[in-house]
Amino acid sequence: MVESRVDKQADEQVDVLIIGAGASGAAAAWNLAETKMRIVCLEQGEWMNPSDYPSTTRDFEARSFGEFSISPNNRGRITDYPINDDHSPIKIANFNGVGGGTILYAGHYPRFHPSDFRVRSLDGVADDWPIDYETLAPFYDQDDQITGVSGLVGDPAYPAHPPKNSLMPPLPLGRAGETVARGFNARGWHWWPSDSAIATQPYEGRDRCINLGACLSGCAQGAKASTDITYWPAAIRAGVELRTRCRVSAVTVDDNDRATGAIYFDADGVRQHIRAEVVVLAMNGVGTPRILLNSTSQRFPNGLANSSGLVGRNLMFHPYASISGVFEEAQDGYRGPIDCLWSQEFYETRDEHDFLRGYTFEMTRGRGAVMTALGGMASGRIPWGAAHHDAYRALHNRITGMVAICEDLPEAHNTVTLDPHLKDSDGVPSPRIDYTLSENSRNMLDHAVARATDVLRAAGAVDVLSESPLAVGGWHLMGTARMGTDPETSVVNEWGRSHDVKNLFIVDGSVFVTSAGVNPTRTISALALYITDSMKQRLANLFD
Amino acid sequence: MNSENIISSDGPLSAVQQRMLRRVLQAMIPPSEVHQVPGADDPTIVAAILMAGAQQLPLLTPALDALHTYIETSNDSAGQDRAAESQDLAVEWFREQHPEIAGLLMALTIQCYYRDDRVMASLDMEPRPPFPQGYEVSDGDWSLLDPVRARGPIYRPTNNS
Ligand SMILES: Cc1cc2nc3c(=O)[nH]c(=O)nc-3n(C[C@H](O)[C@H](O)[C@H](O)COP(=O)(O)OP(=O)(O)OC[C@H]3O[C@@H](n4cnc5c(N)ncnc54)[C@H](O)[C@@H]3O)c2cc1C
Numbered sequence: 001m002v003e004s005r006v007d008k009q010a011d012e013q014v015d016v017l018i019i020g021a022g023a024s025g026a027a028a029a030w031n032l033a034e035t036k037m038r039i040v041c042l043e044q045g046e047w048m049n050p051s052d053y054p055s056t057t058r059d060f061e062a063r064s065f066g067e068f069s070i071s072p073n074n075r076g077r078i079t080d081y082p083i084n085d086d087h088s089p090i091k092i093a094n095f096n097g098v099g100g101g102t103i104l105y106a107g108h109y110p111r112f113h114p115s116d117f118r119v120r121s122l123d124g125v126a127d128d129w130p131i132d133y134e135t136l137a138p139f140y141d142q143d144d145q146i147t148g149v150s151g152l153v154g155d156p157a158y159p160a161h162p163p164k165n166s167l168m169p170p171l172p173l174g175r176a177g178e179t180v181a182r183g184f185n186a187r188g189w190h191w192w193p194s195d196s197a198i199a200t201q202p203y204e205g206r207d208r209c210i211n212l213g214a215c216l217s218g219c220a221q222g223a224k225a226s227t228d229i230t231y232w233p234a235a236i237r238a239g240v241e242l243r244t245r246c247r248v249s250a251v252t253v254d255d256n257d258r259a260t261g262a263i264y265f266d267a268d269g270v271r272q273h274i275r276a277e278v279v280v281l282a283m284n285g286v287g288t289p290r291i292l293l294n295s296t297s298q299r300f301p302n303g304l305a306n307s308s309g310l311v312g313r314n315l316m317f318h319p320y321a322s323i324s325g326v327f328e329e330a331q332d333g334y335r336g337p338i339d340c341l342w343s344q345e346f347y348e349t350r351d352e353h354d355f356l357r358g359y360t361f362e363m364t365r366g367r368g369a370v371m372t373a374l375g376g377m378a379s380g381r382i383p384w385g386a387a388h389h390d391a392y393r394a395l396h397n398r399i400t401g402m403v404a405i406c407e408d409l410p411e412a413h414n415t416v417t418l419d420p421h422l423k424d425s426d427g428v429p430s431p432r433i434d435y436t437l438s439e440n441s442r443n444m445l446d447h448a449v450a451r452a453t454d455v456l457r458a459a460g461a462v463d464v465l466s467e468s469p470l471a472v473g474g475w476h477l478m479g480t481a482r483m484g485t486d487p488e489t490s491v492v493n494e495w496g497r498s499h500d501v502k503n504l505f506i507v508d509g510s511v512f513v514t515s516a517g518v519n520p521t522r523t524i525s526a527l528a529l530y531i532t533d534s535m536k537q538r539l540a541n542l543f544d
Numbered sequence: 545m546n547s548e549n550i551i552s553s554d555g556p557l558s559a560v561q562q563r564m565l566r567r568v569l570q571a572m573i574p575p576s577e578v579h580q581v582p583g584a585d586d587p588t589i590v591a592a593i594l595m596a597g598a599q600q601l602p603l604l605t606p607a608l609d610a611l612h613t614y615i616e617t618s619n620d621s622a623g624q625d626r627a628a629e630s631q632d633l634a635v636e637w638f639r640e641q642h643p644e645i646a647g648l649l650m651a652l653t654i655q656c657y658y659r660d661d662r663v664m665a666s667l668d669m670e671p672r673p674p675f676p677q678g679y680e681v682s683d684g685d686w687s688l689l690d691p692v693r694a695r696g697p698i699y700r701p702t703n704n705s
Contacts, residue, residue, distance in 0.1 A: 055674040062596060062655035115700045122702065133702075152689075156697045173684025181688040188691070190698055210678025220675040334669070335679035348700045369658040369667065377650055384639075385632070389576045396667055 014040045017262060017276035019248045019291070021045075022100015023521050024508040025282030026227035026235065027143065027528035032280075033238035035536060040274065041240060042264055044247035045079040045097030048228055053218035060214055061370035068217040070104055070472065072096065079245070081424035081431075083286065085474065088435035090317050092286060093475040098244060099228035100284065101475065101521070106215050106338045107197035107224045108362050108519045109149055111140055111526075114159060115348065116516035123349045125356050126409050129513045130485050130494035131530070137162040139526040139533065146234070147225040147525065148203040151195035157344035168200045171209065176331040176365045176400035177340045183459030189345040189451075194362065195522075196339040197225040204230075211336040213368060224337075246272075249428040250295040251279055251304055251504065258543075259304075259504045265426040278503045278535075278542070282528070285315065285477030285509040289416040290431040292481065305481070305498040305506075310491050312417055314410035315433065316479040316515040319441045321468035322364070323452035324401030325461025326394070333397030334368040343402075346451060347517055355443040357407040359517045361452060367399050375399075379465055401456060403470065404448030406441055407517040410479050437469060445469055476520050481510035495538075496531030502543040507531050556594065556601050557608070564608040566590065568649060571635040573657060581666045584653050592656035593649075600648055607645040611638045 016032055018025050021043035029041050054060035054068050065074065070093035072080040077096070085091045095103045114133035119126045150168035158164050170193035173181065177193075184191040198209050198219075209223035222229055236242060245267035252260045252273065261275040281288045289312035293303035303311050343361040350358075367375065372395050376382035382391040414435045422430035437445075445468045453464045484490025487499035492511055498504040507528040509520055516523070535542060557565060566585040575583035582589065597604065615634050639646040657663055661671040 053675070056676075057673050058659050058671075059596075059655070060673055061659070065651075065655070113699060114702045118702050122700070154693070156692065156695065157699050159697075159699050159701070172681045173686070173688070174681040175684070178684045178688060181684075185688060185691050188695075190692060190695070192689070192692065210676075211681045212674040212678050214674055221678070332681055334674075336681040344698070369664070369669065370655050373654045373658055374651060377654065384572045384635070386574055386576070388573050389579045389581065393579075393667075 011261065011273045011275045013275040014038045015276065016040070016278045016280060017042065017274060018280045018282055019262060020100065020282035020284065020287060020508065021098045021227075021232065021242055022282060022284060022508070023102050023227055024524050024528040025100070025280075026231035027525045028280055028282055028507045028532045029240045029242070030146065030231040030235040030238070031529050031532040032535070033235050033240050035539070036239065039240045041242045042246040042248055042262065042274070043098055043242060043244050044081075045095075046244045047098045048103055048218060050218065050220045050222060053214070053220040055212045055214035055217065055220045060217065061368045064214070064217040068104070070095070070216065070475065078425055081428070082422055083430060084419045084422050084432040088433045088474070089437055089471065090319065090435060090469055090474040091472055092433060092477070093472060094284065094286070094477070098232060098242065099226040102226040103218050103228070104216055105226070105475070105521060108339050108342075109147070109195045109197040109522045110342065110360065110518035111158070111164060111195070112136075112516045112518060112523050113157070113347070116514065119357065119514045123356050126514045127484070130483055134162065136523070136526045136530055139529040140522065141165070142529050143522060143525040146230050147197050148199050148206065148230070149195055150198060150200040152193045155192040157190055157192065157347065166195070168203060170194070171196055171198060171200055171337055171339055173340065174332040174336050174365065175329075176336075177363065179327060179331060179400055179459050180363050180402065180455065181341060183455035184343055184345075186458035187455055189343060189455070191341050191343040194339050194342045196337070197521075198337055198339060199223045199225070209337055213334045213336055213366070215337050215339070247424070247426050247428065248291055249426065250291065251281075253295070253297055253299065253304065253501065255299070257299060257501055259501050269426060278505065280505045280507055282508045285480050285512075286416050286431050286433070288506060288508055288510045289480040290418065290429075293418050294429055300500070305491055305500045305504055307500050308488055308491055310482060310489070312415050312480050313412045314479040314482055315414040315416055315435060315477070316408040316410055316512065317435070317474050318408055318476045318515060318517070319406045319437060319445055320470035320473035321404040321406070321445045321448045321452070321466060322401070322470045323404070323449055323456065323464065323466045324364070324399050325456030325459065326463040326465070327398050327400065327460055328462055330397045331400045332366045334366060336365050338364050340365050346447065353443075353447065355440045355447065357409065357444070357517060359404045359406040359444055359448050361402045361404055361448070362519070363400070363402045365400060366397065369396065372396055372399060375465070381463070402452055404445065404452060405517055405519060406444045406448065408515045409438065409440060410482070410514060411438060416480050476509070476515070478509040478512035478515050478520060481506050482513050483511040484513065495534035496527070505531060505535065556598070557605065560612050561605055561608040564611045568611070568635055568638060569593070569653060571632060572650065572653060579666050581663050582660070584657050589656055589660055592660075593652050596656055597648075597652040600652070604645060604649065607638065607642040610641065614638075
């Protein structure tokens with residue numbers, strides 16, 4: 001058993017152990033802090049220093065391919081773990097450090113819709129969630145306050161009740177936003193300024209966005225709400241201890257099927273054990289099943305909390321298509337945040353579609369000079385030789401477009417397992433991803449590319465570039481420890497507690513039942529707040 | 545920084561490899577008088593490429609040597625350098641025979657070329673990092689939302705909403 005491998009006498013004891021300091025770990029820590037329990041969070045990565053972010057240097061675009069790459073395999077920091085994603089057309093993107101993926105995220109911050117929690121009832125596919133939109137609504141509101149969400153009230157794609165308030169005005173439309181908006185208007189299709197986790201006014205000590213245009217490699221201005229500058233400072237002030245460079249290899253258990261803590265490797269690679277009354281997993285939809293599957297024991301030979309056999313199954317990304325138009329008039333180019341507007345015209349199932357469910361168009365404002373040249377040369381639009389310069393100039397500041405975020409339905413054969421060979425620098429087995437794109441997703445992607453092309457042409461595009469599925473786009477990691485009321489068909493219950501191990505909770509995207517057709521982080525944070533609130537409500541009989 | 549010296553005296557490439565590299569870079573992005581920009585074989589840009597690609601040089605050098613051999617063996621019996629007469633042919637051969645290396649070199653070159661002061665100036669970009677000044681983006685015409693508002697709700701009701 002895992003437990004027998006450690007020296008109990010030497011172990012430190014805490015009340016709550018949170019593993020992972022990204023979006024969900026931060027929200028969980030902040031929300032539990034008021035209990036005044038002894039809470040420790042172990043995070044394998046480090047604190048970020050915003051003055052080191054690429055946008056502070058001239059080679060900022062080049063650095064986004066190296067130490068700030070969205071791919072852990074390219075980045076290869078000591079704080080990263082390699083991932084075998086050779087068996088997936090969509091490659092994993094993440095960041096390992098305080099703030100987790102929010103360090104690199106775009107901050108596009110939509111909520112789920114009420115219908116997203118009722119997929120089986122409405123469309124006869126996948127499963128309904130065991131909770132509904134109304135249950136999460138107050139936690140969305142709470143997260144909005146801490147995160148600081150900009151946007152515009154009144155989006156017709158969302159119900160007016162319960163209201164979705166906005167705390168700051170929307171990000172600027174800019175020239176590119178106007179162009180794309182005109183395209184949608186020409187087709188008579190929905191669009192609305194995006195809800196965004198980017199401050200457009202000074203907010204809680206953070207300054208407003210100054211249009212650096214480098215959101216995906218960390219916001220040096222601090223306008224983008226990564227959780228290292230939102231939840232974490234507040235959680236730490238309230239008494240939570242966050243320890244960096246601590247990589248957990250397994251959750252330990254006793255003979256009564258209770259989690260007893262975790263084994264981890266500290267910055268010196270020394271193996272430690274920390275004991276805890278409650279263990280909260282927040283390592284994301286790949287990291288959490290990896291560690292559960294690595295936590296084997298006599299009682300749990302197939303991994304912890306895995307009596308259903310569903311740990312690591314039903315991995316959902318959002319298959320992305322990227323569709324960009326080239327315009328004769330200058331757009332915003334390298335200036336401004338990626339976020340701008342969204343369209344949910346094709347969000348819901350329709351009889352005339354050859355796919356179920358739907359997608360969001362998320363506008364992507366523009367490209368930097370290097371990305372413009374790289375994309376242009378890779379697609380053959382910019383040649384080698386004397387014609388290079390004119391061809392480049394036809395694209396420079398002239399590209400804008402969108403991505404389609406397609407709802408991915410859960411399929412048991414899309415998995416996170418332990419790779420038999422690959423290991424991280426501490427010798428912990430790495431995850432292996434096996435994922436195939438379903439016919440439903442393919443049809444949806446094709447539909448999205450065709451409709452986006454319509455919009456861009458209507459807006460005046462002289463050329464349209466697309467990539468589908470977007471290979472680098474495995475940034476939304478969901479479904480690998482799903483939530484449900486039935487222990488045979490789910491890993492955690494309707495408030496995030498493991499069916500098998502009554503003091504083990506999961507708060508990250510692993511618990512998603514379905515993926516919806518929107519970016520997940522606002523829902524991940526709201527769920528982490530909801531689950532930890534449920535824990536607080538039940539403190540007296542938490543393990544019953 | 546005198547980048548010419550770095551390349552020629554202390555550089556990681558032999559003189560022949562340097563010549564081959566410049567030949568490929570020149571073919572990739574030649575200088576332009578119209579746009580007032582240097583070519584990618586400009587010494588400052590080459591130095592930046594070598595610095596950025598230091599780790600990948602072991603991959604690059606065999607391909608540059610192969611290019612040199614190709615050019616040498618393309619000389620006809622009269623000793624004329626046919627490949628040199630037709631630079632494009634040699635570089636085309638290089639791209640066909642070593643597509644991955646050509647791709648790598650292209651990526652490195654682009655990353656360095658498009659942050660060169662002269663190139664940025666020619667594109668009306670200020671030669672500086674984005675932070676701390678940032679950039680201006682116009683707020684835009686919000687009346688574009690009028691038709692969306694006029695159309696009214698489009699969300700899908702559930703039993704609860
Ligand atoms: C490039 C990019 C763009 C994105 N854009 C958006 C967007 O616009 N909108 C949106 O909603 N979402 C976006 N996302 C996704 C968003 O970042 C994630 O949804 C979110 O961060 C997930 O939160 P999480 O808590 O589940 O996991 P994470 O934020 O990934 O945090 C997990 C943490 O756990 C730590 N960890 C993992 N394993 C261990 C271990 N064994 N021991 C100790 N610590 C461990 C990791 O280091 C990490 O810090 C983007 C992501 C990327 C990479």
